[in-house]
Amino acid sequence: MNIIIPMAGMGKRMRPHTLTTAKPLLPVAGKPIVQRLVEDILATSNEKVEEIAFIISPAFGKEVEQHLCSVAEALGAKGKICYQETPLGTAHAILCAGDTLAGNVFIAFADTLFKATFSIDTEKDAIVWTQKVDDPSAFGVVKLNKKNEIEAFVEKPKDFVSDLAIIGVYYFRDGLRLQKELQRLIDNDIKLKGEYQLTDAMEHMLNNGVKFYTGQVEEWLDCGNKDATVYTNGRILDIKHGKEELIHPSATITDSVIIPPCYIGAGVTVTNSVIGPLVSLEKGVRVSDSRITNSIVQADSIVKNACIDNSMLGKSVTYMEKPSELSIGDFSTQQ
Structure with missing residues (x-):
């Protein structure tokens, strides 16, 4: 299995802390956010992770790149640095991972930490992780059919269709299929608000026979600003107390x-x-x-x-x- 971590954003909401440190390398409970994220992913799968691709801005610099590769190596995987020079959306960012989009692929955006106790069913076509929220109108959500399969992706619904918010964590059994769908968006210039969106690729895959399922996390932790990061630090300390030195x-x-x-x-x-x-x-x-x-x-x-x-x-x-x-x-x- 390969892991792709899009993290090219400059973290402006976390300034001044991100003026000298890339946001995913800020520490929570003694480890960089991105390391905690990858550990969360590894805890949900029994498969060996071959490669971890970090999608970053070239402005991050060589020191950040070396740090990211050392995070991957410490977890038994090869670290790969990929560049997104222009922020053109989530689909474009993932496509920058190149040949890492092969076989089983796990994608997680670096603002997200989560608490989960399940294991990935790698035989499923695709899994989109969600959490129930009180106000779905602020999120992209998934709508389920009677078989608990995803039948639609709805962005910030004005009327209630589901309370299962997409948290930015995904699994795809066929990375090459996903790569082709992402490239289709670029080739046909299919954009939403000026950007190429992963949800557009998933919608097209869903309409062409790919079965999507949802995996619900127990807790979704955000590191988008100072208050959220401090709160997340406290929750991780609570979770790891007695389990980690x-x-x-x-x-x-x-x-x-x-x-x-x-x-x-x-x-x-x-x-x-x-x-x-x-x-x-x-x-x-x-x-x-x-x-x-x-x-x-x-x-x-x-x-x-x-x-x-x-x-x-x-x-x-x-x-x-x-x-x-x-x-x-x-x-x-x-x-």
Whole structure:
């Protein structure tokens, strides 16, 4: 099986964090988003993954490319870098993977993490992963027939047709068939709002005999902006608590309290502080005289005399709050 990860977007909603780091390489619970995504995929399949193709912008640079290839190699697969030089839509992005579109193919867009306990049925023609949502009008959804097969893809329906929202994770048994369908869109210039869309290719495949099924995830986690990423970090910590080693043995914790679940990375020092719950301190972070909850502090940052919640600090940040001198009379309230 091959995996394709389209991730060429520049992550503008995550700025300033994406000015120096590609969004899929931002950490959640101690690992880059894209690594968590690939691990989620591998957990749903017993098949060996031969190749992982990362669709990126050439602007990401060689350091990002090397990091992505090392993620693939650590998971026992060959890493392949493919470029989408112009953002022309989801179908165009996937087509940039070239000959990775062969055999069994799993496609997942890099904004998405998910919690699932099922296994992929690789004999099915195609699977589109979904989650039930309260307001389907904001999503692309799938409509099912009585056999629980997908009979239609509906983009942001004004009237209710289904509450199963497409989360951006797909399986195709025949990658070459998909490649031909994507190329058909390009050759015939079939666009929606100026872009070539994967859903148009899937609609044509559905109308020509390919059977699509839905796989429902237990939880769909987004990393599209700061608040969503901090929330996702907390949920991953909850999910991995007790299942994954979250406190590195080289961390030094002195006169401090760690309220789980938290990720404490290699070489972290915590002094006279309270950390947690739902906090990730990446490699080399130094915290002293502080209280941190529900936050991500990236590598080699320094936090001192601070009280932080629902926050995200980048790499090599120094953040210090000045102690206050107070003179407050009886029966006062300071907020």
